[in-house]
Amino acid sequence: MAVIPVELAGRSYEVRIARGLLDNLASECGELLRKDRVPIVTDVNVARHWREPVESALARADKEAVWHVVDPGEGAKSWQGLERLIDWLLEQGVERGDHVIALGGGVIGDLTGFACAVLKRGCGFIQLPTTLLAQVDSSVGGKTAINAGAGKNLIGAFHQPSLVLADLTTLDTLPDREMRAGYAEVIKYGVLGDSAFFDWLAGHGKSVLARESEALEHAVATSVAAKARIVAEDERETSGTRALLNLGHTFGHALEAETGFSDRLLHGEGVALGMVLAARYSARRNLISDSDADRVAGAIAAVGLPTEIRTLDLDCDGRKLADHMLHDKKMDGGTLPFILLRGIGDAFMARDVELADVAEFLDEQLG
Known part of the structure; x- marks a missing residue:
């Protein structure tokens, strides 16, 4: 135990x-x-x-x-x-x-x-x-x-x-689809703050999804320990540390809203796709390399989670998706901080993101 x-x-x-x-x-x-x-x-x-x-x-x-x-x-x-x-x-x-x-x-x-x-x-x-x-x-x-x-x-x-x-x-x-959706949150802990765990998942992710006891316990315990450390430091999300746990969620929640918070896109699937978008947007801003963004997308695609918006067959543009973000709980003083990456295992809060630029980026992803 x-x-x-x-x-x-x-x-x-x-x-x-x-x-x-x-x-x-x-x-x-x-x-x-x-x-x-x-x-x-x-x-x-x-x-x-x-x-x-x-x-x-x-x-x-x-x-x-x-x-x-x-x-x-x-x-x-x-x-x-x-x-x-x-x-x-x-x-x-x-x-x-x-x-x-x-x-x-x-x-x-x-x-x-x-x-x-x-x-x-x-x-x-x-x-x-x-x-x-x-x-x-x-x-x-x-x-x-x-x-x-x-x-x-x-x-x-x-x-x-x-x-x-x-x-x-x-x-x-648990149905396999729900298991994969939960696994998105496991990957998240590697991407946001633990590159060694990200690498471990590359070799053991399929064992986790197969519910092999040793790998599964390690994945759950490592994820919980990461969250516990962050919660202990910033219980009520006031310092910005806990906000790192929202990696992938700002993009993901917008996609969930556009799909009606339905089984069309499970929360974990939205987070997975949101992490890919956060990585690609980080690369667009020259914060990480395209190869690192591709590694994030590859780790997510390898377990059958979505990595492309266009597969959702949405009837909207980037502006409409960005508008969903205006209802995000993290809105403060009219601005919305985004969790972006300086590298795999190095997430940070960016407070200088313009939603118009996000909308343009999303249009590129939808095209």
């Missing part, structure tokens, strides 16, 4: 990474589960695979699982979905000292975490991420949110979990 501490003043917690953690759920959570009834939030797809094993694991410790099951997908992260969840938690008698379990991917973690952030001014929650993307990214760091008509994750709060249990066994039931 790999155990990664997330060091925050007075609110530190562990991320535990191994196979079989759900089999010993009650003992792993320990005193965090202080009542006999344990509220669990999940979605229909996850419940199909993991409801019975979780119920059995808790029953062995004389605890009863009570469930709030939502439909899968971003639609659950709405005002209505939040209201239904909060009403249910109140019906269950959840108190500030209790912990709610979020069993699922990023949508479940976001929705549950935000509900727990505002319920009675804050109660505890435990992340049990069941997708690779959630295990290496969204379950760690305390960002929680729901969506608004104007864009994704625009209503939310920073609310750290008390524990994260990344059971690698849950990835065995």
Whole structure:
């Protein structure tokens, strides 16, 4: 088992990474589960695979699982979905000292975490991420949110979990496309700050995607450790360090918006394509070589992730994509910082990017 501490003043917690953690759920959570009834939030797809094993694991410790099951997908992260969840938690008698379990991917973690952030001014929650993307990214760091008509994750709060249990066994039931989408976030940690990890992935990426235990644990643990270091330094994204984690996201979110935040382009696929665009735009500004941009694109293409906008068959131009970026949460004083590259493993925040230039660049990519 790999155990990664997330060091925050007075609110530190562990991320535990191994196979079989759900089999010993009650003992792993320990005193965090202080009542006999344990509220669990999940979605229909996850419940199909993991409801019975979780119920059995808790029953062995004389605890009863009570469930709030939502439909899968971003639609659950709405005002209505939040209201239904909060009403249910109140019906269950959840108190500030209790912990709610979020069993699922990023949508479940976001929705549950935000509900727990505002319920009675804050109660505890435990992340049990069941997708690779959630295990290496969204379950760690305390960002929680729901969506608004104007864009994704625009209503939310920073609310750290008390524990994260990344059971690698849950990835065995993950569709291959979802696994690849999560792998984009793994590559991201190499591109933004760890060239040695980027090189390691070049030789072991297929083993990670094949869910080979040793390679998978190393990839998840290395990714989580990288994020934990950044979160510890800049928990609320005020110094600019944590913003580095948004590598690929500004371009990716624009593409997600243009495709309607649908299965047409999964979040991880958007991030993958966004990283390629960030690398190519960095090369366009003579920050990195074309060969480095090609290496980023090659690493992403090698695992079947998208690298070309034109394959999305969008009915828009570069200006429309750039306009989506105006709703980005990172907008500050009318300007939007971009995460660009000085090299593989050397990301930085550029505050001098003109959206008109980005639009022109995107037109070139669309052509």
